[in-house]
Amino acid sequence: MEAEIVTENYAHLSHVITEARKRQAVWDQELERMRQLHFSTLCVHGGYTPAEAIRNNQGSVVEPVYSSTAQAHADSDWLEAALAYQIPAWVYSRIANPTVGYLETVLSLLEGYRLPFQTAACCTSSGMSAIKAATEPFVADRxxxxxxxxxxxxxxxxxxYQQFDVRYGRERGIPIRWVHDATDLDEWNQKIDSDTCFVFGEFPSNPGLAVFDIQRVAExxxxxxxxxxxxxxxxxPALCRPLSHGADIxxxxxxxxxxSSGRGIGGALISKNGMTCHAATPEMRDNYAGWVKLWPYRDAGPSLSPESAAHTLDSIKTLRMKMDVLSQNAMHVAQFLEDHPAVESVNYLGLSSHPQHALAKRYMRLVDSEENRYGHLLSFTVKGGANAARKVLDRLExxxxxxxLGRIKSVATIPSISTHQQQGEHARLAARIPAALVRLCVGGEDPEDLIADLDRALTTV
Ligand SMILES: Cc1ncc(COP(=O)(O)O)c(C=O)c1O
Structure with missing residues (x-):
């Protein structure tokens, strides 16, 4: 892959660059201090220190929402240096924005928690655009x-599945080698070769809760x-940080x-500085998320709005405690469902009956504790097939x-008629998503109230 950095002579901007470097050094030092703190503290503060609030934000105690398209510059030298990427600046909100920048900082701190290397983040307008932004540079036809x-x-x-199968596979003719059993290391091994653009896994998957050995697949x-x-x-990142197990992005x-409030759509890619990729340029390997943000992201424009970024920043402040409680609630509900006569099977990684429980136990732990937690997503199949599953869903009050999913409120759906409807019966079978499967993401309600709602819905089938 060829480098995209255009080299010009910026000698006339040296006074601006020197001043910007001094400011950056102060910020870098503060971030280095933050990096030493615990996960909960990073959730609450991220990179938004009191010093940063006073220096750049009128002392605001929370990250302000910079609802502004562009940044004004002191003079044409500062403007040129910013636009030429010679100094850190936010310039124009399609390229960067301070509120989004604070979110990128906290995300890279959380995914890079206690790691011996640096990380970087790039926020996007949705999860799908994050997957696209993360993968597309590797499949670019050069x-x-x-x-x-x-x-x-x-x-x-x-x-x-659609993005890979239709957009990359059918439209661009790139063969997609699907791994059918993610726990089978031989299958991964047979499919990966030096012509592979990237290897992709979901940990755990939605809705099947499939897991894989991140460390071994990374190797x-x-x-x-x-x-x-x-x-x-x-x-x-409160339960698993794939970069710490060898993942690159x-x-x-x-x-x-x-x-979890449900007030915004957004996505992010977070990368390890110094990732493995024989086909990448040194700039890409050094700081992939930063490179994506400077170049392909600038040209494609999948930017996150500052308002959505602020909602995410608010929610992240309680991430660790939420994942603790939500996971415990989900465990209660899963145990109840497992014993219910109208339920055929329950798929929750926290249940010892789950075939991948041992693997999940190795990877999913409440950060900064010895406690395993398995998140708040589960699914179950109802006796009586697809129609019975629809009745249960319809009776929920x-x-x-x-x-x-991912809400502080409990949410349920039937994947075969919603999230996984477009991919058709064949692909659903491969992904092990039967028509009678109900996906439930357990919220922060009292689990007894949830159990009562589920019990009524199941008992009247
Ligand atoms: C695991 C996973 N990845 C990506 C996405 C896509 O995210 P978004 O809806 O923000 O585009 C989803 C959406 O449900 C998801 O569950």
Whole structure:
């Protein structure tokens, strides 16, 4: 892949660059101090320190919403230096925005928590655009370098399946090598080769809750010089940080638990500085998320709005405590469902009966504790097939029927008629999504009230 950085002579801007570097050094020092703090503290503060509030934000105690399209500059030298990427600046909100910048800082701190390398983040307008922004540079068709194949687990979110299968596979002719059993390391090994553009997994998957051995799959990918990208929307960094297990890039649909209020659509890619990718330029390897933001993202324009960024920032402040409580609530509900006579099967990684419980136990732990937590997504099948599942869904009174998850409110849907409807019966079978499957994302209500709602809905079937 060729470098995109245009080199000009900026000697006349040296006074601006020197001053901007001094300011950047202060900010870098503050971030370095923040990096030493605990996860909960990082959730609450991110990079928005009291000093940063006073220096740049009139002392506002929370990150202000910069509802502004562009930034004014002191003079033409500052303007030129900013536009030429010679100094950090936000310039124009399609390219960067201070509120979004604060969110990117906290995301890179959380995904990079206690890691011996630096991380960087780039926020996007949705989870799907994060997946696109994370993967597209690897499949770009360059002269003499046709993308050869993509390796991804088939049990992934329906939108991701479509993006790979239709947009990359059918429209661009890139073979997608689907991994049918994500726990089978031989299958990953057989499918990954040095022509693979990237390896992609979801940890855990939506809705099937499939998991895979991140560390071993990263080793297999790296053995061929290929990056591993992990969508860990369902786990959130409070329960699992794939970069710490060898992944190169993490994608998050910020729409979900990261913005549990349900007030915004957003996404992010967070990368390890110094990632593995034999086909990338040194700039890409050094800081992939930063490179994406400066170049392809600027040209494609999938920017996150500052208002949505502020909603996510608000929600992240309580991420760790929320994932603790929501996971415990989900465990109560899963145990209740497992014993219910109208329920055929329950799929929750926290249940010891789950076939991947041991693997999930290795990877999913409440950060800064010894406690395993398995998140708030579960699914179950109802005896009596698809119609019975619809009846249960229709009788719920407290739980919202919606194509949604990650909320502080409990939400349920039937994936085969909603999230995974477009991909058709064949792909649903491959992803193990039967028609009688109900997906439930457990919220922060008292679990007894949820159980009563579910019991009534199941008992009257
Ligand atoms: C695991 C996962 N990844 C990505 C997405 C896409 O996110 P968004 O809806 O924000 O585009 C979803 C949406 O449900 C998801 O569950």
């Amino acid at each position: 002269p003499g370098n046709r993308p050869k194949n993509i390796v991804a687990m088939v049990q992934c979110y329906g939108g991701t 297999l990918a790296h053995g061929q010089g290929v990056p591993l990208i992990v969508d860990s929307t369902i786990a959130t 993490v994608v998050q649909s910020l729409t979900k638990t990261m913005t 407290l739980v919202f029927r919606a194509t949604d």
